[in-house]
Amino acid sequence: MKRPRALIIWGGWDGHHPEEVAGMVAGHLANQGYIVNSTSHFGSILGSDLSPIDVVVPIWSCGISAPPYADCLAAAVRAGTGLATFHGGINMFEDDTYANLIGGRYVEDRTASYELEFVGDHPLARERSVLKLEDELYSVDVDPDCQILATARDEETQMPAAWTKTFGDGRVFYATPAHDLDNLRRQEVRDLIFSGISWATRPAVAS
Template identity: 35%
Template sequence: MTSETSANRKALVVRGGWEGHQPVKTTELFIPFLRDRGFDIDVSETLEVYTDAERLAATDLVVQCWTMGEITGKQSEGLAAAVRGGTGLAGWHGGIVDAFRGDVGYHQLTGGQFLMHPPGFVDHEINPVPDRSDHPVIAGLGDFRVDTEQYWMSTDPLVDVLATSVFPAGGERDRAVTMPAVWTRNWGAGRVFVSTIGHKPDDFDVPEVRTLTERGLLWASR
């Protein structure tokens, strides 16, 4: 048992910030999944963990659900350095792309930043990118619908977009716009997975949302 346990990967769940995204409840949806896949789970409800280089170096996957809030330069640099060294980073919705708005380095790490969403929940379609259909995060998934917030994003051109959603023309938009909804990126030796879907826990009741999120966590891990 000792040797088996020591071979397990380690996941660090970092959660907090704005309570509207229910960081505890949503991360608890995925902790059993990660345990079943052989991860030892550690949980931090403070960003100060990002300054612990030794702890992060021993972590294979950081799952972050921390909406808004502020991150110090030392914390941000510590997280980026860990990912550059091979620690994976993954998250969904505001917990990863509506975080730490004042930190440009963090935005470069995640590859995107939330700008706005239409009022309330929007019934809309998520479209896996056909040219990326062989990617393990979306392999075998077709178009599917969700009824939740639809994020308008500013994204880095270096991200690997795996799924999109369409904002129709109307109001200030003179044409329809295809927006990245799910992507991955490499950061040094590390991997980053982002899904913009997941405002509320029942968003993950949609089988495709649950599947791509679980796959994204595994893909990002060292």
């Protein structure tokens, strides 16, 4: 079986440490047998043939309005390339195309102590224990066609925190945790994110 190919596109708000996070993600994927291309050049989407890419991992927040770029990414996923991201990646692009692709919209955030509780029978949610997190808690609007994997609950509210969906022939995964490096370094959080990336990878070559 050929090795899966991952494209990591990093940048955006420095407060999410995109370069360091991209390095962590790239290193893990390489150890899992992926061929990884990591770039901070947004133009790698536009006009490129993304068909050889099996999963795109955006590590980019505080997005921009750039419909041609979002359209290219959506076309690639529709044709079978996977998309997997977390936390600020929900806001890579500020337009309807990307919101429809990722399956939700960022609304607001606040720092909170909360529990991440896994729900449903999706393979990514099964047999996972409740996680207690001190993290930036996202409020999100989620499309009804998404399969919710986890909810975030604190004293004030409960809201979706991780989900999957299909978009054409492509698989999409998103999770809200990991605002900071400490949370990303937690084994349980890392396992959720990297399991999501593996699931979203084009199934014919998924590890």
